[in-house]
Structures are given as C-alpha cells and as structure tokens.
C-alpha cells in the first residue's frame with residue numbers, strides 16, 4: 477500500500493532523511509519512533525505531500541506520488557493526517573467538524589457517515605457540542621473521526637496522543653487501534669513513546685539521525701535489534717562487556733552465555749551483550765550475587781538496579797510482591813531468550 481524507496485531530504489543542505497525505505501501493507505499499522513529531531517515528522521510530511529523529496533520516491537498502491545521532479549498535490553493523494561495539536565474548527569460543532577471533508581457527498585450520505593463515525597469513536601449523541609465543550613480525549617476522537625470521514629487510503633498520525641495524560645493515552649491508543657482495524661485503514665504513526673508503539677503497531681520503525689535503522693515487528697525490534705543504536709534506544713537495557721570464548725559462547729560477569737554470535741567474531745574478541753530488565757531474574761538458587769542499589773515501584777512490578785561484584789550495574793524487572801530493599805543482597809540468574817551481541821569496535825552511537 478505504502479512504499480518508500482530510498483527517500484532523502486535536505487534542509488539548507490543539511491541531510492534530514494537519508495535513503496529511507498519501507499513498505500506497509502494494506503490495513504496494517506506502522507509506527508515510527510526515535511529521538512527528537514531524527515526526521516519522523518519530516519517523513520510524514522513527505523508522504524502527505526507537504527514536502528518534496530531530494531531523492532527517492534513515495535508510492536501509494538504502487539503508483540508514484542512523489543519522485544525527483546514530479547509531485548502529486550497533497551489533496552489528490554487521499555492521505556489523511558491527525559496532528560498532535562488537535563486543531564478542530566472551534567466555530568463548527570462536532571458534526572460539522574467531522575463532515576468537513578465530505579462536502580461533495582449528498583446530505584443524507586454525509587449524515588449517515590457522521591453518525592457511523594460518532595458511534596465508532598464512542599461519541600454518539602455529542603454531534604451538537606462545540607470543541608470547547610469536549611475533553612482532550614473526546615477532541616482527539618473527533619479529530620480522528622474527521623480524518624477518517626473521507627475514507628483516506630492512508631492515515632498519518634503525528635504524536636496524536638501526546639497532549640493526553642499517560643493513563644488516557646494508553647486507553648485511547650488501544651481504542652484507536654481497534655477503530656483503525658475495523659475501518660480497514662492503513663496507518664502510520666509517529667510517537668515518542670515506545671510502549672505506545674508496541675501496543676499500536678504491526679510494524680515498528682526505529683529512526684536515528686535521518687536513517688531508518690530497523691523496520692520490523694515489535695517483537696523483533698525488541699528482541700533482535702538490528703544494531704547497537706536500536707538496542708540502546710529500545711527497552712531500557714544495558715550493554716554488558718563480554719569476551720568470545722567460542723563460535724557460540726561468551727564469557728560475562730554473569731557466567732557463560734550461549735547462542736549464535738554475529739559472524740567474524742574470533743575467540744578472545746571483546747563484545748557487548750544486551751541485558752534487558754526482563755532478562756535478569758532474582759532467584760535464590762541463582763548462580764551470581766548482586767546488591768540492590770535502587771528500586772523503583774512500578775505497581776505490579778519493581779524496577780531494580782542491581783550491582784554485580786565487579787561493579788557492573790544491570791536493570792531487573794521483578795514482581796513487587798517480594799520487595800528487596802536497597803542495600804540488600806540477592807541471587808540472580810540470566811534468562812535470555814535471544815543472545816544479542818555486538819562487537820565492541822562498533823562503538824555506540826550517541827542518542
């Protein structure tokens with residue numbers, strides 16, 4: 477449905493996007509994450525047609541809508557957008573806001589579509605209200621309904637929930653996923669929030685410095701990060717030093733770890749092993765001792781920072797039922813599903 481083919485963009489001769497390629501199938505939801513300034517919004521603006529690329533192409537349903545010297549105007553792309561600042565028309569009521577893009581349709585069809593969307597976004601009966609009479613979450617649902625009304629083939633959403641508080645954000649992002657799936661809409665989100673991306677998306681894209689470093693399922697982005705930058709950005713893990721012992725073995729402060737290693741690592745090579753908070757288990761029968769240096773209560777879970785005898789600090793997410801106080805000792809074992817190893821020579825790119 478959506479194909480980006482080596483899309484590049486410069487602002488004032490500075491590269492902002494560098495040969496970004498991805499495909500998003502019809503009816504799927506994609507989500508771009510990455511640090512501030514990495515080019516996420518610029519990428520959405522290129523797809524919508526508000527910016528023209530300096531290189532590469534944007535294709536919708538296989539048809540080029542942006543390439544070096546040919547641009548389809550935004551209004552002909554059938555691409556909808558929902559922005560962070562909700563921007564409903566303040567002088568129009570909810571019904572007229574939603575009906576805004578339907579002016580070419582007969583009044584009866586317009587009314588039916590508005591009623592259908594009001595029900596779909598969970599706001600039946602609020603059609604006569606004005607934007608200032610709605611909560612932030614309700615306004616965002618109206619903005620979504622307005623963008624969906626003309627049945628765009630692709631919906632782009634730029635941090636649509638960032639103005640909402642954390643609890644509401646989670647609830648509304650779940651609802652929005654259901655609404656998009658029911659409408660069969662292909663959508664591409666931008667968000668700062670990894671949890672939101674994982675909850676919403678079929679495909680997650682991790683951007684850094686104008687490059688798309690990985691475009692993959694949420695599971696693979698989390699468990700099989702493509703490079704150190706992705707590993708460092710996602711999931712609150714740390715990179716722990718190790719030394720290759722054999723083709724499938726690494727010695728670390730947590731003992732010998734086994735699993736496939738990247739090619740080209742000879743025995744004796746210095747490596748970094750990714751340890752995420754859910755990889756480390758507090759277990760009385762565990763082979764290593766650690767000291768609790770910090771504990772953060774997270775409701776059902778506790779996020780510990782543990783320190784091994786050699787000073788290595790590691791995050792550990794554990795049930796909060798059996799709390800371990802700061803300063804106490806615990807026994808730990810590593811429960812890695814996938815061994816993720818990077819050669820130490822490939823230095824960590826800064827965030």
Ligand SMILES: Nc1ncnc2c1ncn2[C@@H]1O[C@H](COP(=O)(O)OP(=O)(O)OP(=O)(O)O)[C@@H](O)[C@H]1O
Nearest residue numbers: 487488492510511512513514515516517518519668
């Ligand atoms: N109109 C512009 N002129 C010049 N530079 C720009 C312009 N718009 C954006 N930039 C630069 O392009 C880069 C990418 O910006 P963009 O807004 O796409 O990033 P982002 O990943 O969406 O950031 P954020 O998460 O903070 O919204 C930034 O370095 C920004 O300063």
